[in-house]
Amino acid sequence: MFTEMDFTGTYLPQGLFVCFEGGEGSGKSTQSRLLAERLESLGHVVRLTFEPGDTRVGAELRRIVLSPETGQLSDRTEVLLYAADKAEHVDTVVVPALERGEVVITDRYVDTTLAYQGAGRGLAIGEVEEVARWATGDLRPHLTVVLDVDPRDGLGRFEGRDRIEAESLDFHQRARQSVLDLAAADPDHYLVLDARADRDELAARILERVTPLLARATAAAEARG
Secondary structure, X not given: OOOOOOOOOEOOOOOEEEEEEEOOOOOHHHHHHHHHHXXXXXXXXXXXXXXXXXXXXXHXXXXXXXXXXXXXXXXXXXXXXXXXXXXXXXXXXXHHHHHOOOEEEEEOOHHHHHHHHHHHOOOOHHHHHHHHHHHOOOEOOOEEEEEEOOXXXXXXXXXXXXXXXXOOHHHHHHHHHHHHHHHHHOHHHEEEEEOOOOHHHHHHXXXXXXXXXXXXXXXXXXXXX
16 A cells, blocks of 8 residues: 655746646637647747647557547556656656746646546545656646536537546546645645636636746746856
């Protein structure tokens, strides 16, 4: 058995790391793209990415964990596959971009694993978190934007569903509550928004929260010379 640890988190001083979390059909991909486009128009270098699958190794892992053809997996196997994707993603995509001073925007990160493989699958959150934090070096986003949506609404936007989307409504309800609990415990690093709001209104509120973080990142870069 794992011993539960008190994770303090690592926030890199270089660049800006923004994560989008939320249930299926919440509009994460749309809002992450809109934020990237807006920041690029302001002159920032942006690396728009996602989990699982935005590395060569990750693409294979994504196929395994999401394809209905995979069938039933051990819950612990699923956790370890997602952890492997995260380790490769952080080491080869996220950290190098941050160290170059770029803005990294990711569609899903550690909170998804805690919510889906932890709360959703009914595994011990502390054990799942230790695996996920170890895989990512406990690297935390400077800001996590949670686009909250009732699973009954979000899942209704899909016709074909992957392995995770096809899980029960109770599974998705547990995952939703888990993300909201994470956000409530750390309001300085989270922004929770109602995903039903107007797309442009959401984009404006996200940019408003990100702007001072960009100023901090710029000031830190200037101080380092």
